[in-house]
Amino acid sequence: MHKVDSEKMFVTFWGTRGSISTPGSGTEKYGGNTSCVSIHHGETELILDAGTGIRNLGLELFQQMEKGRTELNMHLLLSHTHWDHIQGLPFFVPAYLKGNKLAIYGSPKKEVFLESILQRQMDVNYFPVEMNALAADISIKEISAEKLVIDSITIDWQEQVFHPGGSVRYRFSAAGKTIVYATDVELDKLFNSKIKSEENDVLKNEYCQFIRGADLLIADGQYTEEEYPSKIGFGHTSIPLIIEIAHKQKVKQLAIFHHEPQHPDSLLDKLWAKYSPKYASSQNQMIVFWAREGMTIPV
Numbered sequence: 001m002h003k004v005d006s007e008k009m010f011v012t013f014w015g016t017r018g019s020i021s022t023p024g025s026g027t028e029k030y031g032g033n034t035s036c037v038s039i040h041h042g043e044t045e046l047i048l049d050a051g052t053g054i055r056n057l058g059l060e061l062f063q064q065m066e067k068g069r070t071e072l073n074m075h076l077l078l079s080h081t082h083w084d085h086i087q088g089l090p091f092f093v094p095a096y097l098k099g100n101k102l103a104i105y106g107s108p109k110k111e112v113f114l115e116s117i118l119q120r121q122m123d124v125n126y127f128p129v130e131m132n133a134l135a136a137d138i139s140i141k142e143i144s145a146e147k148l149v150i151d152s153i154t155i156d157w158q159e160q161v162f163h164p165g166g167s168v169r170y171r172f173s174a175a176g177k178t179i180v181y182a183t184d185v186e187l188d189k190l191f192n193s194k195i196k197s198e199e200n201d202v203l204k205n206e207y208c209q210f211i212r213g214a215d216l217l218i219a220d221g222q223y224t225e226e227e228y229p230s231k232i233g234f235g236h237t238s239i240p241l242i243i244e245i246a247h248k249q250k251v252k253q254l255a256i257f258h259h260e261p262q263h264p265d266s267l268l269d270k271l272w273a274k275y276s277p278k279y280a281s282s283q284n285q286m287i288v289f290w291a292r293e294g295m296t297i298p299v
């Protein structure tokens with residue numbers, strides 16, 4: 001476990017891949033597991049999404065328990081319930097252990113209640129173990145309050161409309177620092193739309209305000225500029241666009257996230273080399289990096 005530093009939040013990437021897990025020699029560096037990020041602050045354990053990456057987080061937490069860490073009090077915030085964001089949950093060991101607490105949060109704007117979506121993924125036709133085998137104290141909440149406060153962390157959230165079925169973005173504030181998690185959104189549809197509408201202007205403004213000045217923005221950057229035109233409507237953002245928006249909004253560090261399954265390490269390295277230097281040396285310096293599985297950064 002990290003030495004507790006109440007001033008800092010520690011962000012760890014457990015899964016950075018979009019859409020489907022992609023194991024293999026071509027993805028060893030940036031990782032093949034799907035979306036899962038943890039934020040550790042003092043004794044508080046926040047988990048963002050439960051893609052396949054949550055399995056390794058669970059094993060790490062289990063090891064800490066074996067070394068004497070007492071029962072865990074965990075908070076899982078789901079951006080949405082597409083497979084690549086929930087598929088690891090049935091493999092999350094701490095959820096099977098009595099005494100642990102797991103609160104799961106998600107969008108209130110669903111036709112089907114969040115609890116039944118998660119239950120159905122563990123239906124016997126899809127998975128051999130039913131959800132009631134999860135012996136931890138599990139509560140499933142659809143967020144209703146404008147803000148959530150979990151221990152020392154304040155959490156703002158907003159619905160993102162430009163993703164099939166929608167998704168939620170979150171902003172975490174503690175000790176004067178902010179982290180934004182805003183994956184699975186097609187910003188090209190909003191920012192590069194040829195149709196001018198008041199509604200779009202409001203949504204653009206909301207997005208810009210939400211990320212403004214963030215110490216770390218974890219953002220959807222699935223497609224290259226060249227790929228995007230053949231992926232319109234899939235719900236993901238092109239890389240140069242998110243970099244440009246983040247820079248305008250004075251984001252300090254930008255983690256490109258939700259990597260396209262077809263992008264090997266060699267391509268992600270090339271993209272980093274192409275975009276990163278310009279922003280590192282610009283007037284409003286911004287660090288741009290490609291999120292890598294296993295990486296921890298203090299914020």
Ligand SMILES: [Zn+2]
Nearest residue numbers: 018019084184
């Ligand atoms: Zn996704």
Ligand SMILES: [Zn+2]
Nearest residue numbers: 080082163184
């Ligand atoms: Zn999605």
